[in-house]
Amino acid sequence: MLTNLQDRITSTQTTVLVSSFILGLGILTLPRAVTDETGTPDGWISVILGGLVAMLAGSLLAKFSQCFPGKTFYQYSQDIAGKWIGNIICLYGVGYFTLLASFEVRAMAEVTDFFLLPATPKEVTMGMLLLASAYLVVGGLNAVARLYEGFLPITVILFFLVLFMGFKEFDVDHLRPVLSKGWLPVLQGVKTTSLSYLGLETMLFLPAFMDKPRDSVKAVVVGIGISMFFYVLTVIIVIGVLTVDDVVTLTFPTIDLARSVELEGVFFERYESFLLAVWILQIFTTLSLCHYFAGLGLRHVFANENWFRPFVYGLLPVIYGLGWVPTTINDMFAVGDLLGYLLLGLIVVIPLLLLIIAKMRGMLHANHS
Amino acid sequence: MRITPRTLLMLVCMVLLCVCLGGCWDYTDLEERHLQVGEALDLAEQSEEETKSHPMIMVTAQHIVPEAIASQKGGQQQKPYTNFSTTDISVLKAWHKLFERYTQVPIVSHVKVVVVSEDLARKLNLNQLLMDYLRDTQIRYSCLLFIAEGRAKHILEVGEDVPAFELVDMAKNRERIGSILPEMSLQKVSAKMAAKSSFLLQMIGASEGGKKVVGAAVIKGKSNKMIGTLNPGEVTAVNWLTGETRSDMIKGFDDKTGQLVTVETSEIKSRVRAQVQDGRITFLVKVEADGELEEDWLLPGDAFEGDLLQRAGTAVEKSLTQMIRHTLDKLQHQYHADVIGFGKKLQLDHPQVWEKMKDKWDEVFSEAEVKVDVHIQVRDYRTKGRKTK
Amino acid sequence: MTDGRKSKTSRIRKARPLSPKKLSATEPSASPGAREDETPSGGGANQAFVDPFQRLIEEKGTRTELRTREFYLRGTNIRAVLLFLNELADSKMINEHVLKPLLINFRLSDEADGANMPSNLLDIIKDRFLTVNDVIKVAVSDVSSHIFHGNAALWIEGADEVLVINTKNKKSRKFAEPLTEALVRGPRLGFNESLQDNLAILRQQVANPNLSVITKHVGQRTKKELAIVYFAGIVNEDLLQEVERRIDNMIELDDIPESGYIEQLIEENHMTLFPQLQSTERPDRIVAALLEGRVVILLDGTPFALIAPVTFAMLLQSPEDYYERWIPGSLIRLLRYFAAFLTIFLPSIYIAFVSFHQGLIPTTLAISIAATREGVPFPSIIESFVMEIAIEILREAGLRLPKPVGQTVGLVGGLVIGEAAVQAGIVSPIMVIVVSLTAISSFVIPQYAGGISMRVLRFGAMICAGVLGLFGVIFYFLILSIHLVKLKSFGVPYVSPAAPIYLSDWKDFVLRLPQKMMTRRPKMLFTQDEIRLRSPTKRK
Known part of the structure; x- marks a missing residue:
């Protein structure tokens, strides 16, 4: 028992994986994205509602995966739909994850380029982070989960530190009046916010690795809950300090929040470095899990158990290359939107089809224990 | 040896590492940078390059001379700062032209103040003028903005210590004085400009004796241009209305004797309510404060008995109300600019009405009725209650 | 060349004449006196006796510590020869408990007379006359290795086996x-170099029969004794088996001089700076580890014992945390974690901020740094490297110097060199502060092995910071974390209990919560008996 921990993850690790995966670029851009949609300071309500939608979706996916114990999405989609269609579905998943990974790494490179290392070529920052990701992923899901578990407390503490510094300039009136234009803008905002919970698709895969699959629903709900808490807090504090009107003019409002406050005399005085450090780590957590799932998919489609490493390394140039496809920063944001639609395909369209086929073939037995 | 995938990966890593060693692209030591701490923008003499929307702008950059600050030995011969100025059609271009004179690359992350001259503020849209500052990744959002009475360059030249630092300290020195506006950081200015609302900026004047806060500049929301000024008394009134005063000394004249009393006020609270009736908007302003009798010219001025405290309170209430009325009148009828934030109060109390009015708010504001009620409770007279018995 | 430890036939090379000097260089494991043309072990009693011993006696000239004592059993004409190494065998024991009984008290039963030797004479002597607690019978050919361990060999004329008497006179430090x-x-209290003494101390502190010991011998030629100690009933069986398995499969070296060799031979991952076994010379640490369900390895010849498995948290823990009360204990532990962070990252943070992100330091500080660095010829990264390497040299030098001089040189060296360097304008004063803080922080780390790893890690961080600033530091932190996360010590992830999260183990992780709350053994070890604290039962 001590010496052979196969890739089994605990429920806590599942929770951490889900929430770390979700938290990524969104922290920086969400305030603007949601306020653009709603036009009111009620964006935070949209965030909460979006979170609830995501929890529902995540639970459904988890339950669906529980019907096929021990098998990942790649495996049971083949079982349901046959080898060839299953392969196509797998490749769709692989493509989605690869694209997501490249998006995250490019976003990271852009932000680093702005605020930390203007003269350093983005190739270097992207390349190094990708290599780190490969280093982690070849250690298997266990290593990935352990790393995320280790990072979560650090992230939480530093992030809260930075956010609460903004309190000096926080003005509740910036968030009022609440629901001045009614619920319609809020519901419009939910469109954007629910997609920023990009990460619940992991529930198509993770229950296969859990040592207690029946906890998967609880795990995903708590995981989304954690990220929802972060998002809500971010949106509230950012809008509270910067006001709705200003937020929609800024590219990365959260960083501007950190830059607009100076704590005189308290050691560093300027704390955006902490925010950026935390954020880079969060991007990395998203990036490496995508890398892992993409590698997993490739392995499933093309090879057998022993061939994980070559796929992991082989994906590196692909992710890197895809990262360079968007030429302007607007293109990059467009990729983000595209990923939202692909996500819908992955978690709504395909599972629905699979559900129907599975029901028709009588494959769904009562395994919801 | 066999090229296994692992070997291949290690080779790739080594190559990449060598690339890294080859270039530390961002590496520059601190002492090899010019530390820029302040900037001033002025309207320059015209030239052929200029157009109506792009007059020639003079940019002055203030840099620190670190050794001068650090060395405390003997008399201070060396000035702790250096100013560089040049002129061009755009802010950034002018600032950039200064590079021709530098020995080192400057960093602007420590820029603490940006001073814009009156002429420039009256002529140009601040949102356009300041776009470079707002967009730049290095300049901090917490940098303070000022309007200069006269030449902005001059502001950065007077003072004992580094003028930029002194400005910051002056702007924040609001503990016990009510005629200084709360400092406006770039972030706050950006928020106001994005909302197209009018606002005030601290106005600084310079003379041989040094710098001085001379009131505030009124920036109109729609055009983001300066349209006027408020003197320190008017700024006091605005501060009282917004509740931003921490403590202040108000003078008044006693009804009965006509003598002067001065009260130190604190715990200042301001409540503004918006009322809408038949399309007419009324603002009810209630200002309350505690006071302590400081100075009075009454003889014998017996505060132990009698109603001296009440009279003092009434005197300063009258004085304050007068100031406030006068300021509101100026803002509504002369400037047509809501710099106090009444619009926000309307939005909080009657959101629907606000939605209809917000695009022409400054005009609507000018026609709103404002009822002011000031109440100051003078609670004590410190350690001396009377001059003679 | 030699096949296994017990070689019955070992050949001495024909070509070389066996000069007396060379003889002392032959392998001790070779049975002295075995010649190629000799058929060993067997043969007539006399013949078998005389030759090996004769050999040894002849060699006595060259081996002055080899002693022989010939005597006759009392009241008989049976010759006996006692063979032992001078200082290694306890003379007092030989005199009192071997010679005395046999010379003074020996008596055969009435039927026997001097001429006829009973066939079980050795047994009689062993069972009835030798007042020694450890006597065994061995074959003649095996005798020499016993003698070289400090035992005494007693041959009785006519017997074909030899009695080996434990007269080991263990020399050890107090x-x-x-x-x-x-x-x-x-x-x-600290261990000393004698395994017997150390085991004795452990037994004394844990008067519990469940404290079990497995003994092995390691080292091809020196055959040192090694003990695996564990608490039966607590320890996880898989862990124990794994430890045993690794030691059995260890590479055969000539000698295992220190437990460090064992550590390096059985650890999972050589390519890492982090120790996967903890070494300590404190019995109290050992006992605590045993009671948590860990396995301990002791080696004769070194006071340092090994504890397996190890997690990262253990590198930063000290027994003092438990002996003091919990609030100071917790705070000091937090301080240690902070110091560990400082010692790895402080110089790199300095480099990152001074040379990359000047905007992120407070303005007044930036001005002071700029002013003091004016005139310094080196970029900050070179400056850091130079100073750090100088400190490391000083530190190593301090270790080698004799005690009274060592302290002074350390202090004086640091102060003088730092001061002089600043005056000469070679380094900036801030750098000296940074470097001293880092050095002092590294002394806070209670485990020397942990301290070394962190000192080395610091340089990697500096390089990364020098190339990529804060991003480099973050990247380095990332790589370090990934490495730690993938590291396992005997199957236990190195970063337990931070990950996988075993919340109940967190009571003893960063903080040290009150004793009353630590009711269970560490979950990460999957011990047999989880509960270690039971609520007090009423005492009568």
């Missing part, structure tokens, strides 16, 4: 305070 793990509060 117990002293462990130098490398000094505490303010706690037992001042």
Whole structure:
């Protein structure tokens, strides 16, 4: 028992994986994205509602995966739909994850380029982070989960530190009046916010690795809950300090929040470095899990158990290359939107089809224990 | 040896590492940078390059001379700062032209103040003028903005210590004085400009004796241009209305004797309510404060008995109300600019009405009725209650 | 060349004449006196006796420590020869408990007479006359290795086996305070180099029969004794088996001089800076580890014992945390974690901020740094490297110098060199502060092995910071974390209990919560008996 921990993850690790995966670029851009949609300071309500939608979706996916114990999405989609269609579905998943990974790494490179290392070529920052990701992923899901578990407390503490510094300039009136234009803008905002919970698709895969699959629903709900808490807090504090009107003019409002406050005399005085450090780590957590799932998919489609490493390394140039496809920063944001639609395909369209086929073939037995 | 995938990966890593060693692209030591701490923008003499929307702008950059600050030995011969100025059609271009004179690359992350001259503020849209500052990744959002009475360059030249630092300290020195506006950081200015609302900026004047806060500049929301000024008394009134005063000394004249009393006020609270009736908007302003009798010219001025405290309170209430009325009148009828934030109060109390009015708010504001009620409770007279018995 | 430890036939090379000097260089494991043309072990009693011993006796000239004592059993004409090494065998024991009974008290039963030797004479002597607690019978050919362990060999004329009597006179140091793990509060007891003594101390402290010991011998030629100690009933069986398995499969070296060799031979991952076994010379640490369900390895010849498995948290823990009360204990532990962070990352943070992100330091500080760095010829990264390497040299030098001089040189060297360097304008004063803080922080780390790893890690961080600033530091932190996360010590993830999260283990992780709350053994070890604290039962 001590010496052979196969890739089994605990429920806590599942929770951490889900929430770390979700938290990524969104922290920086969400305030603007949601306020653009709603036009009111009620964006935070949209965030909460979006979170609830995501929890529902995540639970459904988890339950669906529980019907096929021990098998990942790649495996049971083949079982349901046959080898060839299953392969196509797998490749769709692989493509989605690869694209997501490249998006995250490019976003990271852009932000680093702005605020930390203007003269350093983005190739270097992207390349190094990708290599780190490969280093982690070849250690298997266990290593990935352990790393995320280790990072979560650090992230939480530093992030809260930075956010609460903004309190000096926080003005509740910036968030009022609440629901001045009614619920319609809020519901419009939910469109954007629910997609920023990009990460619940992991529930198509993770229950296969859990040592207690029946906890998967609880795990995903708590995981989304954690990220929802972060998002809500971010949106509230950012809008509270910067006001709705200003937020929609800024590219990365959260960083501007950190830059607009100076704590005189308290050691560093300027704390955006902490925010950026935390954020880079969060991007990395998203990036490496995508890398892992993409590698997993490739392995499933093309090879057998022993061939994980070559796929992991082989994906590196692909992710890197895809990262360079968007030429302007607007293109990059467009990729983000595209990923939202692909996500819908992955978690709504395909599972629905699979559900129907599975029901028709009588494959769904009562395994919801 | 066999090229296994692992070997291949290690080779790739080594190559990449060598690339890294080859270039530390961002590496520059601190002492090899010019530390820029302040900037001033002025309207320059015209030239052929200029157009109506792009007059020639003079940019002055203030840099620190670190050794001068650090060395405390003997008399201070060396000035702790250096100013560089040049002129061009755009802010950034002018600032950039200064590079021709530098020995080192400057960093602007420590820029603490940006001073814009009156002429420039009256002529140009601040949102356009300041776009470079707002967009730049290095300049901090917490940098303070000022309007200069006269030449902005001059502001950065007077003072004992580094003028930029002194400005910051002056702007924040609001503990016990009510005629200084709360400092406006770039972030706050950006928020106001994005909302197209009018606002005030601290106005600084310079003379041989040094710098001085001379009131505030009124920036109109729609055009983001300066349209006027408020003197320190008017700024006091605005501060009282917004509740931003921490403590202040108000003078008044006693009804009965006509003598002067001065009260130190604190715990200042301001409540503004918006009322809408038949399309007419009324603002009810209630200002309350505690006071302590400081100075009075009454003889014998017996505060132990009698109603001296009440009279003092009434005197300063009258004085304050007068100031406030006068300021509101100026803002509504002369400037047509809501710099106090009444619009926000309307939005909080009657959101629907606000939605209809917000695009022409400054005009609507000018026609709103404002009822002011000031109440100051003078609670004590410190350690001396009377001059003679 | 030699096949296994017990070689019955070992050949001495024909070509070389066996000069007396060379003889002392032959392998001790070779049975002395075995010649190629000799058929060993067997043969007539006399013949078998005389030759090996004769050989040894002849060699006595060259081996002055080899002693023989010929005597006759009392009241008989039976010759006996006692063979032993001078200082290694306890003379007193030989005199009192071997010679005395046989010379003075020996008596055969009435039927026997001097001429006829009973066939079980050896047994009679062994069972009835030798007042020694450890006597065994061995074949003649095996005798020499026993003699070289300090035993005495007793041959009785006519017997074909030899009695080996345990007369080991173990020479060892007195117990002293462990130098490398000094505490303010706690037992001042440290192990010494004798395995027997150390095991004795352990047994004394844990008077529980469940404390089990497995003994093995390691080292091809020196055959040192090694003990695996564990608590039966607590320890996880898989862990124990794994430890045993690794030791059995260890590479055969000539000698295992220190437990460090064992550590390096059985650890999972050589390519890492982090130790996967903890070494300590404090019995109290060992006992605590045993009671948690860990396995301990002791080696004869070194006071340092090994504890397996190890997690990262253990590198930063000290027994003092438990002996003091929980609030100071927790705070000091937090301080240690902070110091560990400082010692790895402080110089790199300095480099990152001074040379990359000047905008992120407070303005007044930036001005002071700029002013003091004016005129310094080196970029900050070179400056850091130079100073750090100088400190490391000073530190190593301080270790080698004799005690009284060592302290002074350390202090004086640091101060003078730093001061002089600043005056000469070679380094900036801030750099000196940074470097001294880092050095002092590294002394806070209680485990020397942990301290070394962090000192080395610091340089990697500096390089990364020098190339990529804060991003480099973050990247380095990332790589380090990934490495730690993938590291396992005997199957236990190195970063337990931070990950996988075993919340109940967190009571003893960063903080040290009150004793009353630590009711269970660490979950990460999957012990047999989880509960270690039971609520007090009423005492009568």
